[in-house]
Amino acid sequence: MKTDNKKDSYRRRNNKINVIKIGGNVIEDEAKLTAFLKDFAAIDGQKVLVHGGGKLATLLAEKLGIPAKMHQGRRITDAQTLEVITMVYGGLTNKNIVAKLQGFGCNAVGLSGADANTIVAHKRPVRAIDYGFAGDIDHVDGFNIKKLLEIGLTPVFCAISHDKNGQLLNTNADTIAAEVAIALSEFFDTTLYYCFEKNGVLRNVEDENSVIEKIDKTAYNELKREGIIADGMLPKMHNCFHALDNKVVKVCIGNATMFTNNRQLFTTLTL
Numbered sequence: 001m002k003t004d005n006k007k008d009s010y011r012r013r014n015n016k017i018n019v020i021k022i023g024g025n026v027i028e029d030e031a032k033l034t035a036f037l038k039d040f041a042a043i044d045g046q047k048v049l050v051h052g053g054g055k056l057a058t059l060l061a062e063k064l065g066i067p068a069k070m071h072q073g074r075r076i077t078d079a080q081t082l083e084v085i086t087m088v089y090g091g092l093t094n095k096n097i098v099a100k101l102q103g104f105g106c107n108a109v110g111l112s113g114a115d116a117n118t119i120v121a122h123k124r125p126v127r128a129i130d131y132g133f134a135g136d137i138d139h140v141d142g143f144n145i146k147k148l149l150e151i152g153l154t155p156v157f158c159a160i161s162h163d164k165n166g167q168l169l170n171t172n173a174d175t176i177a178a179e180v181a182i183a184l185s186e187f188f189d190t191t192l193y194y195c196f197e198k199n200g201v202l203r204n205v206e207d208e209n210s211v212i213e214k215i216d217k218t219a220y221n222e223l224k225r226e227g228i229i230a231d232g233m234l235p236k237m238h239n240c241f242h243a244l245d246n247k248v249v250k251v252c253i254g255n256a257t258m259f260t261n262n263r264q265l266f267t268t269l270t271l
């Protein structure tokens, strides 16, 4: 109890942090990605970026003759696919993002979960589906991430974890963002933003003006039942509520332009 009070008062005194996840459709669009990174660099205070890149991995794998296999939005990651995603997420995408952020004056450091032992996972056990080298997170080292922030660096995570036994694992970027936000909530008041190409959770996925501004758990279940939330939005929202259930203060889903466009609507999740 004593330790909790100490942690809480440390958090209240100092610390707010934004954990921001950017999705694959924005990453794939050079102009949109650059605009987003410029906005991200300009955000005041401490921040962490988590990026996906699933779309680019699919494109490059196919160019190499490795067909992408997905099940319920998760990539089935065989040994060859693991090589591709390591090159794409940990290499090309992560390093490009870090270089662009440096160009915008943000001192970013690119990380996979193996770096500084930040994200430890285990290979998902084979049940009905064998996901191959897909990792389910066991632990995020919020303390090590805080250390990087304290020396003025902005961590930029790709969607790769490791098993502490020499094995890299592919882990969904939305899940990484939620677990990083949860781990940092031990030290900070944490807000988690999921940014993508749409304006938020939409009542009609074809209509960008149909943003649902607030969704609580009851509304979430109803929207699922009505089929309004589907596909990639299902695991994303599951991650949102998981974060809110675990001390993340605020969770929003919105367009990658939401940080500079004051009139932009977005969705806020509440318990």
Ligand SMILES: Nc1ncnc2c1ncn2[C@@H]1O[C@H](COP(=O)(O)OP(=O)(O)O)[C@@H](O)[C@H]1O
Pocket: 022, 023, 024, 025, 026, 052, 195, 196, 197, 198, 200, 201, 202, 203, 204, 205, 228, 229, 230, 231, 232, 233, 234, 236
């Ligand atoms: N109600 C909804 N509102 C917005 N997007 C939705 C909705 N239902 C399903 N989607 C789909 O979910 C996708 C976002 O999930 P995903 O592709 O996993 O995101 P990301 O690009 O962040 O990885 C959107 O591109 C959209 O096609």
Ligand SMILES: CC(=O)N[C@@H](CCC(=O)OP(=O)(O)O)C(=O)O
Pocket: 022, 023, 024, 025, 051, 052, 053, 054, 055, 057, 073, 074, 075, 085, 134, 135, 159, 170, 171, 172, 173, 174
């Ligand atoms: C296990 C698993 O599915 N990993 C994801 C990681 C990338 C990701 O999440 O990218 P987006 O955010 O752009 O979708 C994948 O390989 O597609």
